[in-house]
Amino acid sequence: MTITLGTPLARVRTRVVVPLRFPDGYETSAEVHTFTGLADGREHLALALGDWRAALADSSIGGPAPLVRPHSECLTGDVFGSERCDCGPQLREAVERISETGGFLLYLRQEGRGIGLYAKLDAYALQDTGLDTYQANLALGHGEDERDYTPAAQMLAALGADRIRLLSNNPDKATQLATLGIEVAERIPTGVHLSEANARYLTTKRDHTAHTIDLPLAG
Incomplete structure (x- = not known):
């Protein structure tokens, strides 16, 4: 799918509050949004966390934009705790950080x-x-990397979040969202979730695609 300006509109389909509890005991709740009209027809979700309505209101008058993480589905990392990537820890971190300030976690089925x-x-x-x-x-x-963030931009537009602070190490997310009409007011890196099993993976992302991952020096 080619990214273009003039992305078609999507609409919120349903909203439902879901209590969340992570294996380490952290608890919060999310207002989970589903959508119609997404460009790829997949069942992506937006988890509205913290006081997201206040965050949108503040942004509309020039205050800090809501914190947003587009998170690509990773069954092995998010569900089974695989250490070959850092997806599971990034998901856990993002939910807490967004809950503290108000914003959205976009769970993308890619x-x-x-x-x-x-x-x-x-x-x-x-x-x-x-x-x-x-x-x-x-x-x-x-x-x-075959990911297309057109649905993410559509979801944000449907939620009224056309200006965001982006929680991501991946510069391509910022570039695509900006091309699609979402103002990225600030890029905020996630923490570094390094393990013996994912060290090469993280190093490759840093060196090959300029992810902002502050890895310790070898030796």
Whole structure:
């Protein structure tokens, strides 16, 4: 899907409050929004966290914009706690940080940087032979990163959040959202969730696609 200006409008379909509890005991609640009219037809979700209405109101009069994290679905990391990536810890961190200030977590159904769950696991197998995460995607005939943030921009527009503070290490998210008409007032990096199993993965993201990941020096 090509990113273009003049993105078609989406609308909020349903809203429902869902209490959340994470394995470490952290609890909050989210007003979960579903949508109609999303460009790719997938079932993406927006979790409105904290005093998000006040955050939108403050932004409309020039105050701080709501904090927003577009988070790509990662079954292995988000659900099973895989340490091959940092997705699960980033999700947990984002929910708490957004709850503190008010804003939205966009849960985007684009597993494996858009290539799908089975292909992601195939890419893992290739990484075990020595390829990095981007090389493995290419070897499978996919792009390095096939994610399109058009639905994310549509969701934000439907929620009235056309100006945001972006919680992400990925510069491509900021670039795509800005192209789609979302003002990124500030980019805020997530924490560094480093483990022995994901060190190469994080280093590759930092070096190959300029993710803002402050890794410790080797040695």
